Amino acid sequence: MLLNIKDLHVSIDGKEILKGCNLGVNNGEVHAIMGPNGTGKSTLAAAITGREGYDITSGEIIYKGQDISELSPDIRANEGIFLSFQYPVEIPGVSITNFMRTAINAQREYRGEQPIAAGEFLKKMEEKKKLVDIQSKLTNRSVNEGFSGGEKKKNEIFQMAMLEPTFAVLDETDSGLDIDALKVVANGVNALRSENNAFVVITHYQRLLDYIVPDFVHVMYDGKIVKSGGKGLANELEEKGYDWIKEHVQNG
Amino acid sequence: MSDNKNKIFPLETSLKNSYMDKTKPLNHAKSGSNAIEHKKVTNSRLNGYNIFDKTGLPTPVIEQWRSTNITKDYKENYLIGDNKPKFDKQINEIFHCSVHGFDTNVFALLNGWYYSTPDKVLQTLDNGIIVGSLAVAQQKYPDLFDDYYNEIARPDSHGFNAINAAIFTDGLFIYVPDNVKSDKAVQLIKMVNRDDNIMINTRNLIILGENSRLSFLHCDDSINQHKGLLATNTEIFLKKDAQLDLYKLQNLNNNTTLVNSTFVKQDANSNLNVNVLTFNGGIIRNEFTIDLTEEGANADISGMYLMDDKQHVDNQVKVIHSAPNCTSSELFKGVLDDHASGVFNGYIYVARDAQQTMAFQKNANILMTSTASIDTMPFLEIYADDVKCSHGATVGQLDNDALFYLMQRGIKESDAKLLLMYAFVTEVTNKIGIDALRNSVDDMVKKRLRGDLSICDKCILQCSTPDLPVEFEIDMSKI
Ligand SMILES: Nc1ncnc2c1ncn2[C@@H]1O[C@H](COP(=O)(O)OP(=O)(O)OP(=O)(O)O)[C@@H](O)[C@H]1O
Ligand SMILES: [Mg+2]
Numbered sequence: 001m002l003l004n005i006k007d008l009h010v011s012i013d014g015k016e017i018l019k020g021c022n023l024g025v026n027n028g029e030v031h032a033i034m035g036p037n038g039t040g041k042s043t044l045a046a047a048i049t050g051r052e053g054y055d056i057t058s059g060e061i062i063y064k065g066q067d068i069s070e071l072s073p074d075i076r077a078n079e080g081i082f083l084s085f086q087y088p089v090e091i092p093g094v095s096i097t098n099f100m101r102t103a104i105n106a107q108r109e110y111r112g113e114q115p116i117a118a119g120e121f122l123k124k125m126e127e128k129k130k131l132v133d134i135q136s137k138l139t140n141r142s143v144n145e146g147f148s149g150g151e152k153k154k155n156e157i158f159q160m161a162m163l164e165p166t167f168a169v170l171d172e173t174d175s176g177l178d179i180d181a182l183k184v185v186a187n188g189v190n191a192l193r194s195e196n197n198a199f200v201v202i203t204h205y206q207r208l209l210d211y212i213v214p215d216f217v218h219v220m221y222d223g224k225i226v227k228s229g230g231k232g233l234a235n236e237l238e239e240k241g242y243d244w245i246k247e248h249v250q251n252g
Numbered sequence: 253m254s255d256n257k258n259k260i261f262p263l264e265t266s267l268k269n270s271y272m273d274k275t276k277p278l279n280h281a282k283s284g285s286n287a288i289e290h291k292k293v294t295n296s297r298l299n300g301y302n303i304f305d306k307t308g309l310p311t312p313v314i315e316q317w318r319s320t321n322i323t324k325d326y327k328e329n330y331l332i333g334d335n336k337p338k339f340d341k342q343i344n345e346i347f348h349c350s351v352h353g354f355d356t357n358v359f360a361l362l363n364g365w366y367y368s369t370p371d372k373v374l375q376t377l378d379n380g381i382i383v384g385s386l387a388v389a390q391q392k393y394p395d396l397f398d399d400y401y402n403e404i405a406r407p408d409s410h411g412f413n414a415i416n417a418a419i420f421t422d423g424l425f426i427y428v429p430d431n432v433k434s435d436k437a438v439q440l441i442k443m444v445n446r447d448d449n450i451m452i453n454t455r456n457l458i459i460l461g462e463n464s465r466l467s468f469l470h471c472d473d474s475i476n477q478h479k480g481l482l483a484t485n486t487e488i489f490l491k492k493d494a495q496l497d498l499y500k501l502q503n504l505n506n507n508t509t510l511v512n513s514t515f516v517k518q519d520a521n522s523n524l525n526v527n528v529l530t531f532n533g534g535i536i537r538n539e540f541t542i543d544l545t546e547e548g549a550n551a552d553i554s555g556m557y558l559m560d561d562k563q564h565v566d567n568q569v570k571v572i573h574s575a576p577n578c579t580s581s582e583l584f585k586g587v588l589d590d591h592a593s594g595v596f597n598g599y600i601y602v603a604r605d606a607q608q609t610m611a612f613q614k615n616a617n618i619l620m621t622s623t624a625s626i627d628t629m630p631f632l633e634i635y636a637d638d639v640k641c642s643h644g645a646t647v648g649q650l651d652n653d654a655l656f657y658l659m660q661r662g663i664k665e666s667d668a669k670l671l672l673m674y675a676f677v678t679e680v681t682n683k684i685g686i687d688a689l690r691n692s693v694d695d696m697v698k699k700r701l702r703g704d705l706s707i708c709d710k711c712i713l714q715c716s717t718p719d720l721p722v723e724f725e726i727d728m729s730k731i
Contacts, residue, residue, distance in 0.1 A: 049660055052652070077662040089657040093675025102671065103661040110662065142675075143657075159661065 001062075002027050002198050003048075003167055008059035010040075010047045010223075017043045019223035020059070025167070028195045032209055032234060033202045035220035036242050041202045042086055044220070045169045049083045050076050063167065078110035080166030084156035084173045086202075091143040096155065097125065099143050100162050107163065128161040132188045149176035157188045164192065169200045174208040186211030206238040219245055261326035263451070263481075264308050267415055270332040271301055279387065279421040283336040283365070290390040296402040300417030309411040316410070319595045319627040320537055320566040325481055325509050330451040333421050334363040343367065343441075354688035356439035356469060359383060363444055364421040364452040374425070379434050381466070382427040386457055389425035396427060400459055404515040405485050406541065412511045416453045416485045423455040423484070426468070430461035430491070437467035437686065444473075444480050444508075451481040458486065460494035460522075467497040467686060472512075472533075477505050484512040490522035492546070497525045497685055501693075503705070504533035506561060513539040518578075520546035527684055528555035529693060530565050530586075531700050537566040544571070544578035544606075551579075556680040557586035558673075558700050559594060559624075566595040573606040573636075581612040585680050587673045587701075588617060588624035596628040598643065604635040613643040618650060618676055620669075670701045 003025040010018035017040050025031055033041055046054045048061060050073040061069050068076055091099070104124075105115045116124075129139060132154050144152050153173050160168055170189070174182055189199065189212050201212055209217070209231060217233040218225045221242070226249050227233070237245075270278055277289065277297055289297075309326055310317040343360050357377060360367040366385030374384030374392060382393075390397050407417040424440050444452065460466055472482065482504075490496055504510055510533055516524060528538050542551050557565045571580040584596050596615040617626045630643035650672050658668035674697055681697060684690035699705040 051656055072665065073656060073659040074662050074664045074668075077660050083660055085657065085660075089651075089653045091651075091654050091657065091672070091675060093678040094671055099658070099661070099671075102663055102667070103658075106662040106664065106667070163661065 001025065002064065004060075004062040005044075005048075006060045006062065008044075008047065008061065009057045010043055011055045011057050012043070012053060016057070017223055018047065021220075021224055023200075023218065023225060025198045025200065027198055028193075029216065030193070030199045030201060030212060030214045032214040032217045033200060033220055033225075034204065034217065034234065034237055039220045040223040041220050042171055043223075045083055045086075045171050045202065048076075048169060049073055049081060074106065075110075077163075078107050080197075082160050082163060082165035082168040084153070084160060084168065084170040086171040086175075088144045088147075088152040088156055090145045090147075092145050094143050095141065096139040096143055096158075100125070100159065103159075103163060124162065128158055131161050131191060132158045133184045134158050150178060150181050153177055154181060154185065157185050161188055161192060166197045167200075168197070169202065171202045172204065173201075174203050174205060182208065183211060206234040209234050221245055221249055261309060261323070262329055263326040266330065266332055267304065267309075267419070267451075271297075271418055278333055278419045282333055282421060283387070285387075287391060290394055290397045290401065292397055292401045293390055296405075296407065296417045297419070300407045300414045300419075303407050303414035304411055304418060307411045307414060314410065316568065316597070319593075320535065320564065322509055322511075322535060325535075328449055328479065330449045330479075330481055331446065332451050333419065333453065334365070334446055334450060336365045336421075337362050337367065339367060339369055354686065354692065356437045357383070358439045358441065359424060361422065361424065361440065361442045361454055363446055363450070364454050366422045366424070367443075377434075379436075380429050380432050381434055381438070382425070382429075383438060384425055386423040386425040386455060387421075389427075389457075393425075393427070396459065397457075400487065400489055401457060403487070404489075404517050404541075404543070405487050405513070406515065409513070412483050413485060413513050416455060416483050416513075420453040420455040420485070423457070425456070426458045426466070428460045428464040428466050428494075431463050432461070433465040434467070437469050437689075439469040439471065441471045441473065442482070442484075444478075444482070445476060447476070447478060449479040449481075451483070453483045456484065456486040458488045458496070460488075460490050460496055462491040463493040464491070465495045467499070469499045469501065469689070471501045471503075472510055473503055477507060480504070480508040482508065482510045482512075484510075486512070486514045488514065488516040488524075490516065490518045490524060490549075492520045493522060494519070495523040495525075498527070499684065499689065500526070500528045500538070501531070502529065502533055502536055503531040504536070506532070506534045506563060508533055509535040511537045511539075514541070516540070516542040516551070518542065518544050518546070518549040518551065521548035522550070524549075524551040524553075525683070525685070526551075526553040526555075527680065528553075528567065529681070530555070530557040530559070531696060531705060533563060533565070535564045535566075537568065539568040539570075541570045542572065542580070544573050544575060544580065546575045547577045549575065549578045552581050552683070554583040554680045554683050555586075556584075556677045556697075557588075557594060558677070558697065559586065559592035560589035561592065562590070563592045564594070565592075566597075568595075568597045568599075570599040571601070571611065573600070573602040573609045573611060575603075576605060576607045576609070576636075578606065579610040582614065583680060583683075584615045585677050586617055586626075587620065587676065588626060589620040591621075591623045593624065594626040596626070596645070597631070598629070599631045600633070600641060600643070602632075602634040602636050602639050602641070606636045607638040609636060609639040609641070611639070611641045615645045616676075617645075617647045618673065619647060620650070670698070673701050674698055
């Protein structure tokens with residue numbers, strides 16, 4: 001199993017947010033996580049990527065056979081974990097190009113490889129820019145600074161394509177995208193899918209799952225995965241909303 | 253002030269002793285010259301003596317020196333000025349500028365003296381610009397000294413400026429005739445290589461004629477680790493439609509104190525762009541007094557400082573809007589680490605007649621530790637009613653969300669911090685109009701933040717030769 005989350009409890013400022021979350025992801029799979037607002041989906045992403053302030057009080061995050069909960073975020077990233085942020089951060093003064101070159105070289109250094117040659121890097125940039133239909137005038141600008149909501153999300157997928165992760169969490173990458181951009185993003189993800197990687201897609205809308213077809217759909221409620229199923233579950237949620245899930249949970 | 257009077261600092265005593273023989277100015281004694289000084293220079297020396305006799309050296313009891321305390325330097329013994337050095341080494345043996353694509357006309361001051369062969373002591377360049385030793389220029393161009401010398405400097409502003417008028421040795425003189433637009437920058441390298449504690453006073457006079465243009469790069473370097481107390485007064489005149497781009501690069505050792513005061517008078521539609529780049533130094537105080545005296549004048553003053561250890565930087569910027577329709581903007585940004593401390597004092601004065609003034613001021617700081625500090629004091633005094641003025645000061649830490657974002661992409665914490673600090677000051681460094689200079693300053697910023705920028709044994713710009721691979725050294729977006 002690529003990622004195995006076992007009975008994970010996570011607190012922020014002493015307040016428990018994840019209350020015994022379980023999730024297993026194998027290579028080659030796509031999992032979708034749905035669930036009402038504020039139930040802990042982004043918190044799970046933060047715990048997997050090692051964000052400060054998210055205290056793991058019990059449970060394990062096993063990735064490639066190792067508990068990674070003590071590893072710093074950059075090491076996890078260099079081990080192939082990627083997060084497409086729900087709210088990408090603006091970083092004035094750092095151009096995307098510079099940022100990506102620094103990130104790729106950090107990854108290479110971690111693997112004991114030589115820095116990327118300028119020509120190779122530029123070629124890769126061009127290729128991936130095409131993949132997500134992102135314009136050069138965007139990549140020459142500072143990271144996310146003044147980007148529209150949709151541009152920010154596209155930029156996340158562009159970065160994912162550049163870094164070629166083994167395990168990627170896409171946190172509401174579809175929100176704020178128009179139909180065309182949604183297809184572009186989905187195509188980008190599908191192009192990267194292989195037998196050697198896996199994706200977790202957090203979304204509120206079944207529509208994205210028409211383009212990125214998941215192997216499993218999970219529902220998160222009150223800090224736990226309370227229901228899992230196939231793609232059909234997403235359709236059911238779209239139709240019925242979450243009330244029946246809540247009842248289902250309350251009735252044990 | 254009265255406190256100050258009761259204490260007698262060794263430096264104050266030796267300064268007063270240094271000018272006891274008023275018949276022979278210190279610089280003449282030290283250079284062996286018997287030439288007669290320009291009357292205005294001599295008079296301003298006497299005036300400086302008299303003021304200094306009363307004021308002595310500034311201490312924190314004076315409001316403008318509240319947060320910059322140099323008194324520990326006053327307790328040291330200094331050699332007051334050096335004898336004029338012989339020209340026995342080419343400049344490029346002491347200093348070597350290796351920035352590719354950055355070709356400047358280089359002039360040097362060594363230990364307070366203009367340093368050149370005798371035939372080059374005052375030159376007229378191909379484009380008509382006159383550059384050379386101030387001490388020599390006063391004899392050759394007495395009319396210019398009649399009109400400009402000591403017209404805007406303020407020896408009464410504090411003891412350093414008083415004593416500077418009195419005992420300065422030499423300095424740089426630049427005269428750009430009307431309509432001359434120089435595409436090659438003038439670079440002044442100020443070097444100190446004495447093996448003693450030394451106080452050096454220099455003085456520059458820069459005059460830009462109507463519709464002329466000059467880029468001037470003013471480098472203050474230490475080339476050893478000895479204690480220095482360096483004081484400079486610079487007077488700058490911008491005639492109608494003139495433009496000066498002034499870059500100050502400061503990379504001094506941690507034992508050195510630099511107090512420099514720049515006075516600018518701007519005529520109609522003149523443009524001043526200043527970029528003060530402070531990389532290193534024990535205590536650095538940069539004072540600017542800029543008077544926008546006629547309509548349409550514009551001053552853009554920016555600065556960047558990267559301080560750590562116990563370093564201290566103090567930027568005092570005073571802009572006086574005397575005439576209508578002038579604009580000024582100030583942008584100072586810096587990162588303070590360890591026990592470093594900083595001061596920003598921005599003062600905008602808008603006279604009653606200066607309608608339609610636009611004056612903006614911003615100071616932003618990142619404190620890396622809880623022991624670093626910044627004292628930022630914007631001050632506006634406005635007597636006109638139709639003006640647009642704004643000021644803002646921020647003090648903060650690195651953005652944790654941005655830090656996590658970078659680390660999530662695999663960049664290790666130390667590099668991510670470095671990248672954010674670098675990004676923070678690019679708003680200032682991006683204003684540098686000379687590409688080659690901007691690129692080398694960029695490299696220097698990265699090296700400085702990484703802790704690899706040392707006081708070179710040659711010119712500071714030597715550091716921009718990447719002997720170590722500089723991460724994200726190439727801005728690929730420019731390819
Ligand atoms: N830094 C924080 N400090 C305090 N509470 C937090 C913090 N971050 C998240 N929370 C709380 O944790 C709970 C779960 O938040 P989380 O962002 O994981 O929800 P989510 O499932 O991603 O919701 P959404 O669908 O709206 O994105 C919420 O109640 C939220 O207010
Ligand atoms: Mg969320």
